[in-house]
Amino acid sequence: MSKADAATQFTTLYDTHFNAVYGYLVNRAGRQLAEELASETFLVAWRRLDDVPAAERAWLFGVARNLLRDSRRSAARAASVATELASWVSEQSSSDVADVVVERATVLRALTQLSDNDRELLTLVAWHGLSTSEAARVVGCSRATYFVRLHRARRRLERALATESAYPPVPAASEGNNP
Amino acid sequence: MKPRSTAYAKLADVRPGTLEPPAELRRRVGGLIRSVARHLPLGAVAATGAAIATVAARHVLLTAAVAAERAGPGHGNYWYTRELHMSIDQVLEDSIVRQWSELKEITNSRLIPLDRNVRGEYLIESRFRDESWHEPTAGASTVWVTTKLGARPARPEDELAWRRAGSPRSWAVEGAELEDRDGNVLGTDAHLVHAEEPEPVVERTYPNRDDSIYWLAGHGVSLQDLAALPTDPMALKAEFLRRFTGEGSEGGPCGATYWIYDSARNLILEMPVPPGVRAATFRMLADLPEMRVIHDVVDPLGRAATAVAMRNPEITDGAYEDRLLIDAKTGVGLGTESYVLERSTDRPWAPPGLRLFWTAVEAAHWTDERPEPVPDSATNVPSG
Numbered sequence: 001m002s003k004a005d006a007a008t009q010f011t012t013l014y015d016t017h018f019n020a021v022y023g024y025l026v027n028r029a030g031r032q033l034a035e036e037l038a039s040e041t042f043l044v045a046w047r048r049l050d051d052v053p054a055a056e057r058a059w060l061f062g063v064a065r066n067l068l069r070d071s072r073r074s075a076a077r078a079a080s081v082a083t084e085l086a087s088w089v090s091e092q093s094s095s096d097v098a099d100v101v102v103e104r105a106t107v108l109r110a111l112t113q114l115s116d117n118d119r120e121l122l123t124l125v126a127w128h129g130l131s132t133s134e135a136a137r138v139v140g141c142s143r144a145t146y147f148v149r150l151h152r153a154r155r156r157l158e159r160a161l162a163t164e165s166a167y168p169p170v171p172a173a174s175e176g177n178n179p
Numbered sequence: 180m181k182p183r184s185t186a187y188a189k190l191a192d193v194r195p196g197t198l199e200p201p202a203e204l205r206r207r208v209g210g211l212i213r214s215v216a217r218h219l220p221l222g223a224v225a226a227t228g229a230a231i232a233t234v235a236a237r238h239v240l241l242t243a244a245v246a247a248e249r250a251g252p253g254h255g256n257y258w259y260t261r262e263l264h265m266s267i268d269q270v271l272e273d274s275i276v277r278q279w280s281e282l283k284e285i286t287n288s289r290l291i292p293l294d295r296n297v298r299g300e301y302l303i304e305s306r307f308r309d310e311s312w313h314e315p316t317a318g319a320s321t322v323w324v325t326t327k328l329g330a331r332p333a334r335p336e337d338e339l340a341w342r343r344a345g346s347p348r349s350w351a352v353e354g355a356e357l358e359d360r361d362g363n364v365l366g367t368d369a370h371l372v373h374a375e376e377p378e379p380v381v382e383r384t385y386p387n388r389d390d391s392i393y394w395l396a397g398h399g400v401s402l403q404d405l406a407a408l409p410t411d412p413m414a415l416k417a418e419f420l421r422r423f424t425g426e427g428s429e430g431g432p433c434g435a436t437y438w439i440y441d442s443a444r445n446l447i448l449e450m451p452v453p454p455g456v457r458a459a460t461f462r463m464l465a466d467l468p469e470m471r472v473i474h475d476v477v478d479p480l481g482r483a484a485t486a487v488a489m490r491n492p493e494i495t496d497g498a499y500e501d502r503l504l505i506d507a508k509t510g511v512g513l514g515t516e517s518y519v520l521e522r523s524t525d526r527p528w529a530p531p532g533l534r535l536f537w538t539a540v541e542a543a544h545w546t547d548e549r550p551e552p553v554p555d556s557a558t559n560v561p562s563g
Binding site (some may be wrong): 011014018019022023024026027031035038039042043046084087088103104107108110111122123126127154157158161 | 189195204207208209
């Protein structure tokens with residue numbers, strides 16, 4: 001492969017998958033680290049362009065996942081993820097009507113109660129555009145095992161949601177406009 | 180109660196907006212990655228743990244390249260540089276100093292027989308400032324002004340040793356080894372350094388033999404040669420390698436990568452090259468294997484700097500790390516340092532971690548003014 005061909009292939013890879021890889025890394029490491037990690041993921045992709053298989057996105061997620069394991073970043077990552085998850089719950093779309101906002105916040109809050117692994121399993125397909133077999137490849141197991149693990153994670157999400165719904169947090173008083 | 184599947188099904192509808200990269204971030208990372216990719220050999224396998232450091236290291240040099248590109252070329256009749264230099268020496272024992280003085284009285288020779296393993300007393304650092312005004316045409320001249328700034332104990336422990344020794348104001352330090360015509364070592368040259376130099380300022384004027392008045396990659400080059408250097412990093416690297424003989428710019432064995440690094444360092448710190456060539460030099464450095472970037476350091480003058488560090492792997496007696504200091508935001512070269520990594524038999528007194536030399540570039544620009552050339556070269560050299 002000539003360098004020009006490689007550059008074209010790489011640009012296509014980047015244009016097609018950057019948003020997904022970035023989103024996955026925001027989910028797993030928070031916005032503070034996502035940019036750096038996404039850059040590094042694509043750098044690895046460039047250096048190993050010949051190794052990129054047809055299932056490009058799953059492969060890129062696998063690279064990103066390996067980078068996440070870097071222990072040098074684990075403390076920074078914990079803080080960055082905590083900030084990220086907190087921002088999801090407080091994030092509101094102004095066009096949403098009130099009860100949609102509440103339900104949205106409840107689901108997200110339930111999700112943030114779960115472990116990092118459960119959150120990953122639950123969102124690979126729902127948020128990051130992977131097929132179930134790609135998701136299985138990313139987490140490194142067979143499709144059958146992936147479904148078993150997803151099933152367990154879904155039950156834990158359900159339980160967390162029930163808890164959240166039963167004991168909704170007291171909403172913060174809005175400024176100068178108490179009912 | 181809702182069926183179990185609902186919560187999972189709802190997830191797709193509550194995907195946080197923060198998972199989408201802002202357009203500006205997408206552009207920024209895209210630019211960074213593409214530019215890094217352009218300068219990375221295809222297929223090179225990165226050590227994964229080091230990859231992010233590599234990205235950051237390259238990024239800082241590519242930033243410097245962009246800044247260097249934006250800088251104006253500058254104008255003037257003379258290329259002016261002002262550099263402050265520091266070096267560390269071992270103070271020789273009193274007996275040697277006496278011996279040296281006696282020899283000098285008798286023979287007016289500086290040569291002393293010196294056992295390399297002789298114990299020195301402590302370390303001192305000497306500083307001097309070099310200013311030069313290059314007029315880049317044949318038939319013109321270059322004016323050099325050297326200001327000797329004296330010496331002082333190098334480290335706190337040296338200061339203690341110096342006080343114990345009665346706080347002398349001058350010291351004998353080891354110079355170069357001298358050989359006879361058959362290569363037999365006759366002894367070692369020694370010289371005296373002073374806390375306050377008696378005649379600190381030396382001005383010299385050198386007439387230009389031709390227009391090749393700059394020294395780059397082991398060769399004299401003219402201003403036109405510098406202006407004609409490639410603005411493509413790969414071509415620039417090839418140009419440096421073309422001049423590579425296996426010997427370093429100051430003698431001794433030298434690896435090819437270190438040669439490129441050394442040439443690039445020289446160019447960035449001292450050479451009047453067009454902005455595009457400076458930018459290419461930073462991009463070339465970003466591509467060098469074995470290059471290490473150290474962020475957030477301080478240069479010898481206290482300026483915030485980024486260090487681009489490299490070892491010359493061909494040096495087998497001891498080991499040193501050279502650091503090129505730059506202001507990455509402006510693409511300006513700030514100086515260079517040399518640290519001891521492993522003790523050598525050549526300088527058994529220099530422990531790992533010691534900063535053995537540094538040069539701080541205080542100015543490097545075109546100017547229209549310079550001191551009057553001294554009619555006869557070496558006029559003002561102190562006698563003795």
